[in-house]
Amino acid sequence: MKIIAVGLNYKEHVVEMGLAVPEEPVFFLMPETSILPKKQPFYYPEFSKKVQYEVELVVKINRLGKYIEEKFAHRYYDEIGVGIDFTARDIQNDLMKKGLPWEKSKAFDGSAPVGKFIKKENLPPVNNIVFHLEQNGKIVQAGNSGSMIFSIDKIISYVSQFFTLKIGDIIFTGTPVGVGDIQIGDALKAYIGDQELLSVDIK
Ligand code: MG
DSSP, rough: EEEEEEESOBBBHHHTTOOOOOOEEEEEEEEEBBBOOOOOOBBTTTTOSSSOOEEEEEEESSBBBBSGGGGGGGEEEEEEEEEEEEHHHHHHHHHHHHHOOHHHHSSSSBOOEEEEEEEEEGOOGGOOOEEEEETTTTTEEEEEEEGBOHHHHHHHHHHTTTBBBTTEEEOOOOSSSOOOOOTTTOOEEEEEEEEEEEEEEEE
């Protein structure tokens, strides 16, 4: 199983990062060890002083595919959920400055909690899914899949030109504006609509 994570997929988030809007999807891979086991807390890693949350819609691939045409991409997933792409921002900024890969800041153990999935038929249309993140009961990020620069179907089509997608692969589809720091003791909860799908305590 592999995890594909799209970066810079919401315009206002690209602006808050001080970067240029990408012309093609930007993505990186995470190993399966980056999945935070269910119900386990996230332990603040010792190697960073600035870990940030990024709430994202996540898509689970349910068919093997390569060179998937965008118009057929909807056939390759039937469940959507939410995840948090925890990012050691201090390390990422340093790596970006040096033009180095991001994985150390993005793909470390437990950096990718993934919540419960919902069947597509029980969700609004894929281009109009609202989701949000609460930090200690306060909404800190809110997004709508309709604001993605590259749609879920476009991402699947694009990524599959390079990587065979397999059953069970997970795609993080990018975070909306409002990324922020986590602190030890925080309680994070992520929702699609008003359904809580993911809860993570920071220790
Ligand atoms: Mg992200």
